[in-house]
Amino acid sequence: MDKELLHKKIKKDIEDLINNHPPERTLGNLIPLSIFQAVRIGVLTAGCGIEAIIYNIGKDIGREVISRYVDRDNLLESFAEILKKAKIGILEVKKVEENEMILILKDCISCHNVPNVGTTLCHFEAGLIAGTLEKKLRRKVNAVETKCCGKGDEYCEFLVKIEDKLYW
Template identity: 30%
Template sequence: MNDNNPVYGSENIQIELFATPKGVKAIKNPVRVKILSMLREGDLSFDEIVKFSGRAKSTVSSHLKSMTREEIINSRIDPNDARKKIFFIQSEYIGKLQRQQLQEDISAYIKRYIASENDPFEFFRLIFHTIRISLLTQGVDIDPILHEAGLKVGEALYEKVKDPDMDKFLGNIANFWETHSLGSVEIKNFQPLTISVQDCFECSGLPYLGRPACAFDSGILESLFSKYNKEKIRVRETKCYALGDNSCRFVIE
């Protein structure tokens, strides 16, 4: 599991992980990371990759050929010009590795939960959060995996909470969250639809991370509202316990 190009920078280097038929590939070359970041936003032609990456054609061509051989990306003929190719990612994005310093020692976090009430649910929350923080301290970001899992859970959950009436649909979602101790849901706004979650299972109690941490919940909500609206819906988390807020907030766009 490696990228044969030299390592640039120090501990703060970003490494992108992709699952291919040949195994997991760790991409640490900054040029490749930039190209893959662009392709994750959408398919691009060779000329577009050169333009947006700011690299020479020969450099881009070399990296594209290597990543094609490794089955990370692939290409198809441009329907508007048979002499050109459109490049796209054909592997599965797993996540990224990036060293970061958390602002709270994990041992103190664990001790705080152990000292809390003897609640089995809190013990499972402890396990979930401890695994997640342990991975983060090693530089492993599992948000893409959690988001993908949330999408699948949302698809299965939709049949249980669906209702043609939007108010009832929202009420069913809130009831499910409450019943399963995922948090307390409150509708803050309808234009755009904004959902607030108090005591969020996924992130309340996490140390300050400096970014939203509810990738799993975001995935569930994205799937639920996409199925309800019969079109792709984006969910953006604007507040989070991991940002120092006193609740999580999701905007349905």
């Protein structure tokens, strides 16, 4: 399997979606959210550290794709706009300090309208947040989901830690 070829295709599809040019398909441009969530939850139940893999996929996409569209001077507002355009979720800022943020994501693709399954489900979104912010801030960033609809919460909440060490 050519993993690099798949990454290029995913990158192009996300860029097209952000630029309001979704791929054409006879059955419509998007799959039903419930099908996507069923696949994600099925993968998560496989165990074996799959959460870290999903987080790292999100981090790569955030760093390599989403960050291209985020304005560093208007960081959180433009990030929120891109997440909404890409239909990933509605980002709100709860707290911003020099080395820590608390971000809320509503209507999230991974867990919107799922029942309380007793665990967090948004590893991809956590990685996406970390990767995007890491690239734009040029600092090591880690995001951890502290609230999730999968745990019965009203929305997803992420604790974002920003290290002092500069990258690049």
